[in-house]
Amino acid sequence: MNDLQRLKTALDLREWVEMDLGPALARGGDARLWKCPFHREQRGCSLAVWADGWRCFGACQEGGDIFDWLQKYRGLTFIEAVGVLGGTLPIASRQIRQSRFVPVDAQPPEEAWQQIAGQIAARAETILWSRQGKSARTYLQGRGLKEETIIRARLGLIPGRAEQWWRIQGLTVPSGITLPWWVGKELWAVKVRRAAGLPKYLQITGGSAHGLYNAARLEGHEAVLLVEGEFDALLAEQECGGLVGVATLGSAGRTLNPRWLPLLVGCKTILICLDKDEAGRKGAARLQAFTRRARIVELPFGKDLTEFVIQGGSVSQWLNDVL
Ligand SMILES: [Zn+2]
Incomplete structure (x- = not known):
């Protein structure tokens, strides 16, 4: 097996498409189905995605493997697609560690x-x-x-x-x-x-999936709060009274790229508060694995930070309690 084949078998394309298109709308056998973004499908779900490939059974008939997906949907070059995959592979895989695909620092789009x-x-x-x-x-x-x-x-x-x-x-x-x-x-x-x-x-197509939202505003904070989505991050920052820096990966399914680790070096506490659902719990555990300074915290009520605030919760009081 060459490196690229090894790379492909080590991951599940369905999870990558989910990061781009959100949860699948239907299932059929081993395939998950979405509306095809390439022909802007309105009715139906013609995009079928398996662990190792995808295909549109509708108007455009596009298809391919994960490299084709990243190139076509995210607008990456082949080399960039390889880099993206190398940067987020499960590090536990010995096969991968032996290959030249070690985690790489992500770069912004061209x-x-x-x-x-x-x-x-x-x-x-x-x-x-x-x-x-x-x-x-x-x-x-x-x-x-x-x-x-x-x-x-x-x-x-x-x-x-x-x-x-x-x-x-x-x-x-x-x-x-x-x-x-x-x-x-x-x-x-x-x-x-x-x-x-x-x-x-x-x-918008072509954006990077490895950014850290609000990253530039973390500097100088001893404590950082990581939440699940952008709106939660904005609200948390607005309501926290300067107690923490707030950032998000934008979805529970994403991993923290090594590129952002230097920003977190100076902070003593990293609080992780993702949504109260299975994806959120898994994502929080994955983030916590990065550093011993990270701690998973729960909101007193509400399924996410926005709901907590809308229902009358005080972010600064909650942070004072957990810090
Ligand atoms: Zn299509």
Whole structure:
């Protein structure tokens, strides 16, 4: 077996597609089924994904292995796709450790992508604060976010029907509320919260799956809180009274890339608070395995941080109790 074959057999493509498209909408035998993003499928679930390959049985008939998936969906080059897989492989696998695929520091997407995606995100920001963005702003305020938090996070709006996609300068852009993953001047990804449809969260194609949301704001904090999603992170930071730095990987299924470890070196305590469901518990255990300073903490009530705050919980009081 060569390195690439070994790499492929060591992982389950279904989990990778789930990171990009959210939970599968149906199952058929060993396959999980999704709406095919490549022909913007509206009805039906023509994208079938197995542990080792994928295929669209609908209009576009696209298919391939995990490398094809990463190249086509995330817009990576083959070399980048190999790097991405090497960077997140389960380190426990002896086979892999012997190969040349050791965990690598992730890099932000290439400059050209950052420029185009950055322009799209900036335009979306303007739209959010126009009359067109009124209901999106109401939605965000309903999640407990204050105006200054929304502005600081540079959230935006791509207008359109709930499940609509746009093609802008070569990128596929879902409509919905944009959450840009800025780390200083680097744009790692632009997630999009759609108004309806599953998965709820998508991203502009070509973004990295290895960023750390809010990473630039961790500096100088002795304690860091890792939560499951971007909105939770924004709300936690808004409500924590400066007690902790807050960041998120954006979903329970993602692992922390070694690239971000230096940011956490200076902090004495890492609190992990993911959603109270199976994915959240697994994700929290995986994060905790990184360092002994990490501690899994539970909210007194609510399934996630947003629900906790909406139901009257005080983030700063809770943090004072657990710290
Ligand atoms: Zn298709």
